[in-house]
Amino acid sequence: MKTTLDAIKLLKIPVVEDTRGNLAFIQKDFLPFEFKRVYYLFDVPSNAYRGGHSHILQQELLIALSGSFEVVLQDGAVKKSFLLNKPNVGLLIPTGIWRELENFSSGAVCLVLASDVFDEEDYIRDFDEFLISKK
Numbered sequence: 001m002k003t004t005l006d007a008i009k010l011l012k013i014p015v016v017e018d019t020r021g022n023l024a025f026i027q028k029d030f031l032p033f034e035f036k037r038v039y040y041l042f043d044v045p046s047n048a049y050r051g052g053h054s055h056i057l058q059q060e061l062l063i064a065l066s067g068s069f070e071v072v073l074q075d076g077a078v079k080k081s082f083l084l085n086k087p088n089v090g091l092l093i094p095t096g097i098w099r100e101l102e103n104f105s106s107g108a109v110c111l112v113l114a115s116d117v118f119d120e121e122d123y124i125r126d127f128d129e130f131l132i133s134k135k
Contacts, residue, residue: 003096004075011061013088024088026061026113032092033059033115040065041101041110049102050110054095054124054133059115061090062101067108074098076134084110098130 014030016023041050051071062071068085075097082091085105090113093099101110116122124130 003094005073005078005080005097007094008073008080008082008097009092010082011090011092013063013090015088022088026090031061031113035061035113035115037112037114037117039112039114041112042108044069044101044104044108044110046104046106048104049100051099051101052125052127054098054130056122056124056133057095057116058119058122059095060093061113062093063087063090063111063113065109065111067105068103069101069105069108069110070103072100072102076131096134098124098127 011030013024013026016025044050062084064084065087068083071082071084071091071093073080073082073093084091104110124133
């Protein structure tokens with residue numbers, strides 16, 4: 001079965017509110033996968049974009065820790081855009097979805113929790129190849 005945009009979810013991250021500042025947390029059973037890699041994007045120029053690929057097996061959760069950015073997703077037939085601008089909301093991207101991150105605000109930080117370690121073989125970096133994989 002091919003993944004569609006219907007499998008994408010915005011997840012509300014649990015927050016402990018406190019007058020001294022809020023604490024958001026992600027623990028064992030929050031995600032539908034065990035994360036094996038954590039990385040973040042920062043100092044991305046506002047006119048640049050990141051992503052431009054799909055994953056064969058890896059799933060990811062993207063969170064705007066600071067600032068904002070737009071995530072444009074495609075499943076081969078439909079395109080949808082999400083504005084991430086809250087540190088307590090994550091965008092769950094399943095396998096087989098093309099993603100591009102753009103329109104980064106000044107000071108934006110994108111945190112990514114990935115279901116696996118980096119493996120170049122898991123990436124589809126050519127959009128035409130991605131479209132072929134969706135047939």
